[in-house]
Every structure is written in structure tokens, then in C-alpha cells.
Amino acid sequence: MPKNGKPKGGRPSRNFEPRYAKKASFHDRHAGGRPGARDERSSAGRDDDRRSYSSDRRADTRPGSRSPKHRGYRAVESGAAAPKRRWSDSERAGRDESRSIRNRAESGRREAPHHRNDRDDRGRDFGGRRFEGRGGRRFEERGERRFDDRPRRDDRPRRDDRGGYDRNDRGERPRFDRGGSGRPQFGGDRPRHGRDDRQGRDDRRGFGAGGERPRFNRDDRSRFDRTERPRFDRDDRGRGGYERRDDRPRFDRTDRPARDERPRYDREDRDRGGYTRRDDRPRRDDRDFSRPNRDDKPRHGRDDKPRHERTERPRYDRDERPARPARENRDDRPSRSDWNRTESVKKHEEHVDVVHERLEAEAVQATEVADVTFADLGLGSNIAETLRNMGAETPFPIQAATIPSILEGRDVLGRGRTGSGKTIAFGAPLVESILKSQAGKRREIGRKPRAIILAPTRELALQIDRTVQPIARSVGLFTTQIYGGVPQARQVGALKKGVDIVIGTPGRIEDLIEQGKLDLSDVRIAVLDEADHMCELGFVEPVQRILRKTADDSQKLLFSATLDREVASLVDEFLDEPAVYEVAGEDQDSGTIDHRVLVIEHRDKADVLTSLVDRDGQTLVFARTRAYAEMLAEQFEDAGVAAVSLHGDLNQAKRTRNLQKLTSGKVQVLVATDVAARGIHVDDIDLVVQADAPDEYKTYLHRSGRTGRAGRSGRVVTLITRHRRRRMEDMLDRAEIEAPFDQAQPGDEVIEEIAGRVPTAAELTA
DNA sequence: TGTGTAC
Numbered sequence: 005m006p007k008n009g010k011p012k013g014g015r016p017s018r019n020f021e022p023r024y025a026k027k028a029s030f031h032d033r034h035a036g037g038r039p040g041a042r043d044e045r046s047s048a049g050r051d052d053d054r055r056s057y058s059s060d061r062r063a064d065t066r067p068g069s070r071s072p073k074h075r076g077y078r079a080v081e082s083g084a085a086a087p088k089r090r091w092s093d094s095e096r097a098g099r100d101e102s103r104s105i106r107n108r109a110e111s112g113r114r115e116a117p118h119h120r121n122d123r124d125d126r127g128r129d130f131g132g133r134r135f136e137g138r139g140g141r142r143f144e145e146r147g148e149r150r151f152d153d154r155p156r157r158d159d160r161p162r163r164d165d166r167g168g169y170d171r172n173d174r175g176e177r178p179r180f181d182r183g184g185s186g187r188p189q190f191g192g193d194r195p196r197h198g199r200d201d202r203q204g205r206d207d208r209r210g211f212g213a214g215g216e217r218p219r220f221n222r223d224d225r226s227r228f229d230r231t232e233r234p235r236f237d238r239d240d241r242g243r244g245g246y247e248r249r250d251d252r253p254r255f256d257r258t259d260r261p262a263r264d265e266r267p268r269y270d271r272e273d274r275d276r277g278g279y280t281r282r283d284d285r286p287r288r289d290d291r292d293f294s295r296p297n298r299d300d301k302p303r304h305g306r307d308d309k310p311r312h313e314r315t316e317r318p319r320y321d322r323d324e325r326p327a328r329p330a331r332e333n334r335d336d337r338p339s340r341s342d343w344n345r346t347e348s349v350k351k352h353e354e355h356v357d358v359v360h361e362r363l364e365a366e367a368v369q370a371t372e373v374a375d376v377t378f379a380d381l382g383l384g385s386n387i388a389e390t391l392r393n394m395g396a397e398t399p400f401p402i403q404a405a406t407i408p409s410i411l412e413g414r415d416v417l418g419r420g421r422t423g424s425g426k427t428i429a430f431g432a433p434l435v436e437s438i439l440k441s442q443a444g445k446r447r448e449i450g451r452k453p454r455a456i457i458l459a460p461t462r463e464l465a466l467q468i469d470r471t472v473q474p475i476a477r478s479v480g481l482f483t484t485q486i487y488g489g490v491p492q493a494r495q496v497g498a499l500k501k502g503v504d505i506v507i508g509t510p511g512r513i514e515d516l517i518e519q520g521k522l523d524l525s526d527v528r529i530a531v532l533d534e535a536d537h538m539c540e541l542g543f544v545e546p547v548q549r550i551l552r553k554t555a556d557d558s559q560k561l562l563f564s565a566t567l568d569r570e571v572a573s574l575v576d577e578f579l580d581e582p583a584v585y586e587v588a589g590e591d592q593d594s595g596t597i598d599h600r601v602l603v604i605e606h607r608d609k610a611d612v613l614t615s616l617v618d619r620d621g622q623t624l625v626f627a628r629t630r631a632y633a634e635m636l637a638e639q640f641e642d643a644g645v646a647a648v649s650l651h652g653d654l655n656q657a658k659r660t661r662n663l664q665k666l667t668s669g670k671v672q673v674l675v676a677t678d679v680a681a682r683g684i685h686v687d688d689i690d691l692v693v694q695a696d697a698p699d700e701y702k703t704y705l706h707r708s709g710r711t712g713r714a715g716r717s718g719r720v721v722t723l724i725t726r727h728r729r730r731r732m733e734d735m736l737d738r739a740e741i742e743a744p745f746d747q748a749q750p751g752d753e754v755i756e757e758i759a760g761r762v763p764t765a766a767e768l769t770a
Numbered sequence: 771t772g773t774g775t776a777c
Binding site: 460461462487488489492509510511512513514515537540542543546628629630651652677678679681699 | 775
């Protein structure tokens, strides 16, 4: 250990960023004949241009840490990272306390004298320092960031767990290099794999396994599904489904005939806009749990209600539900699909209703939730204390609602806007459960993870870890991030040492599983953040395969701000009588966001956009494609407005760096694709510009949710051309958002108002 | 169609 920690940790940065940068540059230099060469070069070229353009900015704020330079720079950077201290007294105390707590809790089980030793090793030799370093300073920062809007995320990048130890892993890499050249197959498959190359062929080489392991082999997959869990077999589902379907036609997707029976929605929609999906979410409640799939389809939205009723929608339709006697009937229940709204909530019906409503009223005013504490909800003192230090004094509604059920071991579906405390809502109880489950057990090196948290983007995975890690650490548990775009070595190294909670994205997780480097068989809690998104095309299968790798009876927690029918596919297979919670008003504009739509001429788009972003305050611009996002960022730079982009064509180092530039305030404008639509927290964004209107209401809600956070005001403006007006109206309607439409041309007053350069009429009167 | 997840 010490070895590992020393050479590597001390010298090279523990941050992967610098490394990436370095590799990238190396890569650029050797990009010559490689497939991705052209892209890389052009990318690099742009980067250079920008750099020179805004060199000043960069220079001051970020002394070399980012720059791909060398040691010297790194020294500077390490200086920046220097704040990382070792364990602080309080942390150490916390660790000890947790240890004793764990032991006590485990009175029945063996005491495990090793326990302490193991941990000490970990803590001192590597985990200890780093953690502490990070912990000492970051705990607070995290808290601030998350709850107080402090933009400082600089830590983010380096903070990777055991980052410092990577170096060791690196040392091992060389021997794997042989595989380096042997992975032509990928290149062939992916025309744009250039970006991967950028990140560092070293890593890839390390895996070398390119030829050895056909990870993504389609055949393997199919084999997988069926053999592993026969019970989930489609056929089975179909069977089960039918039974249920009879009861509830709407949920079944296979149950198409049923739809025919309920054509009324379609018709209404058709009359309106034909293609509109409006019906899909007449009311939020329905939308979530009963709707067939996505909004696109105008399928029968089973309810007769005209959408206007939505405003009145009781969140869970509890009233509508036939009251069931609590969970005793579990066995009697027709199927899991009931999760929708019946039983799950029912079990806690009384309790839930009470708590839910009481808190709900406080949802907007988080500070009012004073009568309940995290301890009341069942969390241990260490965790409660950590949450307090993070800025979470009292539980938010969604937390108060879900924590008890999660601790109870139930599967849970939770809907709450990211930033409203959703991460803690599942993170804190998850840590508590894991802690209890292994109370008294020795923490072994190389132990298998006990929990896994899946997110759709790397940035979100990082963010989740920033919240969960301190909580876990407060009780002696370890987390690690497993996502792509960065070298595997560090991640694998962490797994070898043993981690309790894995947080990451599907791709890399599955990859490591197939490599035999990640074993989820001990995972007893699996969380899907942005669950509805994780159930979309392209995501759902990997997710299913991953979930199937977890312990058979593992607890599943699905969260999202727009949790809807889309998760039915997973719910049917993986959840058992899930409890369903949501907090009204948290999944969309909570009244603090001002929505506007500007109807413009296409030829004016560039000027209007530049005018909108040339302002004080941070602006997040959404573009539909990566290319357009990149183009807009350049356009803004050319116009003298510092801007960076965030999209999938950038290597992870750059993605991280660019996002960090926004959060740190170095740049005021970030142009992104929908990679930034969900979950990303940048507290000071006060304007969201949708250069391209989203295609579905959920995307609108997620994008607009990047502003107006924590009760502050925010503004969202969407640019459309006149022929898109109708679609836009329909979408807003589905999103239940009121937004005035204004015709606009460059220079118009309305643009000045939206940009905040001129007070609006409302602001003047106010 | 594009976006994200991956080597």
C-alpha cells in the first residue's frame, strides 16, 4: 500500500485530469494516421485557439493544473490540490465512532479484531490520507456547493477516490501493453472513436484485452438475459402480464389490443395536433405511473381527463386508489406492476400520507421541515451529523418520504427534482443499510461492493459521488466511481482494495464486469438515478444486464425528476412491491422560474443567441447536437463572450474541465447538449437558453431545472421559429408550464429583458 | 435523427 500511495500519489497528480490532458496532447502529437486523427486535430486546434483567446482567464485561475504541461505545472496544481489534508481529528473520531457503532450493532456477530487493523491500513496508508485530505476541506465545500451554491468544484476532478494510487496501477500497465495494438475492431466499428483515442491509448492498451475480451459481444448479451434469470424472461412477463393486464390494461405495453379499447385519448390528441403527445401526461400522476411509454406516442392515455385537470392532480391519486389493507396482501397481489400506485404506498399509507403532506407543504420551503430530523427517519448519528455538515440540517420532503422505506428494505420509486435532495434521499439510507448489514464484519481487502448507483452520465455519477462519498466515509465505508472516458487502472485498483459502494455509468461498469474485475454478486442495494432516462433505448439493456448481476434479492431504488411509465420495464422485472413517492412541485418549475419563448427568424438565431448570452450572470445554452454546441461556443467566443462547451465529442478531461470552468465562475457561458440536461448542479445559473427546442417535455423540464435552484429565481428562454410554435405550445402544455411567446428580432427589448440588461415590466412594478 | 454509456 504505502508503495502504491507514495510514488504515485505524491508525484504524479492524483487527479486524472492532468493525466488526460497530457495524454491528449501526446495523442494530438501522434494523431497522424489514426482513425480519429482528423477529429482530434481539429479539436485540438480549436482548443488552442480558445486558449490563446482566453489565456488570461485561464492563467490566473488555474495555474497549470489543467494544462497538459509537466511536473512543474503539476506542482502548481498539487498546490491547488494541497488543501487536501489528511484525516482531521473529527474525521478520525468519526471513523472510530462508526467503528464502535458498527461493532456494537453487530453485537451478535463476531467482533473482528481485524476489522480495526484493516481499516487502519486503509486509512493510513492510502485511503486515510487522501480521504482525509479531501475530506477535511471538501466536506464543507461539498456541502456548500450542494446546498449553498458555492461554485467551487475544483475539487471535483481530482477527488477521485484513491486517485493517488493510480500510479501504482500504472506501473502494472506496461505488461498489458501487448494488447495495445490489437484492437482494431473497435476502430472499425466506430467512425468517431477518435475521441476515445484522444483520451489515452495507454489505458486502452492496458486493457490490452481488446482482443481478449469481446465485452460487448452481442451474443454474450443475449445469452445472458435468458440463462441468468429465467423468471424475467419475456415470456414469463407476458404471461404474468396478461393476468394483470386484464386488471389494468393501460400498463401493459404488450397489451396493445387494450389500447384499441381506449382510443379516446388518441382521438383527442389527434384533433389537437395529431402528433402531439399531450395526452400522455394529462395529469402528472397518471403520467408517472400509468402511462404506457413515452410521450411520443399518442397512445391512449387512459384517462379521460382533459389536461386542464392536471393542475389539480393529487399527486399519487391516492384517493383514487382503492384502499387496500396494507401490505399483508402482498402475496395476494396480482403482480408487481401494482407498484404503480396502489400497494406500495399503501403499506405506509397512513404514515406516508401524513408525512408526505406535511412535508410537501414544506417542499418549497425546505427550512420549514423542522419537526423531523434525519435521526427520526432512522439514520444513525454519524450520518446525520455528516448531512448536517453538508448543509442538510433537516430532511427535505423527498428524503423524509423515502428514507424510512429504504431503511426498511423496500424497493422504492422516488420522484424529485435533482437538487431537491434526491441524492441524499437514496444515498444516506443506502449507506445506513450497508453499514448495518455488515456490522461487525471485517472489512476485507478486495471485498465485493455492497451497493451500486447507476447514472446516465459521467458528470452525474461524479456529482452523486460527491454527495454520497462523505456520508459513506463518515461511517467507514468506501465509494468509488466507475465510468468511462478515463483510465481503468485507478478504478480497478480501487476495486481490488475493496469498496462498498460503486457509483458509475453503465458502460464501464459492464465492461469491468465482463473483464472479471467487478463482481456485483454481493450487491444488495442498486440505485438508478434518472431512472426513466436509464430505461430509454440504448440504456435499458445494459442496465438490465447489470441489475441481473446483483444479488437476487437486492433492493432496487429508482429515482428521477420525471419518473414515469418508462420505468415499467424495469419495475416489472426487478422491483417487488415498490413504495412510490413524490413531492409535488419538485419536478418542474416551482414558481421560481420564468419561462419565455422567443419566436424568431432562423437567420436571426445567431445574433439573438449571442445577445442573450452576453450578460452578467451564468448562462447555460442547450443545443441539440454536439456539433452545434461546439459551434455556438466558438461563436460566442468570437463575439467576445467567454464560453465553453460540454458534449460527448469532448474527452472526459475536457468535459470535466469545461464544466468546472462554469462552476468556478471562470466562464459565464456553457453550451451543452443534453448531456447536461439532467442532474448537473451549477447553482448560479440564472438563465437557460434553449438554442434548439427540446423534443419532449421531460427534456424541457430537466433542462429548465438547471436554473432556479434552491428557491432562487431563474429564467428559461426557448428559441423557435414560427412553424414550430404549435409543437412548442403542446410541449409546454404537457410540461404544465406557462410561458409567453414573443416575436423577436435582434435588438428587441424583450431580448434585453430576458438577458437581464433591462428590467422587465414585472420587475419594475415589483 | 441525435444524445449518452464503451473499448
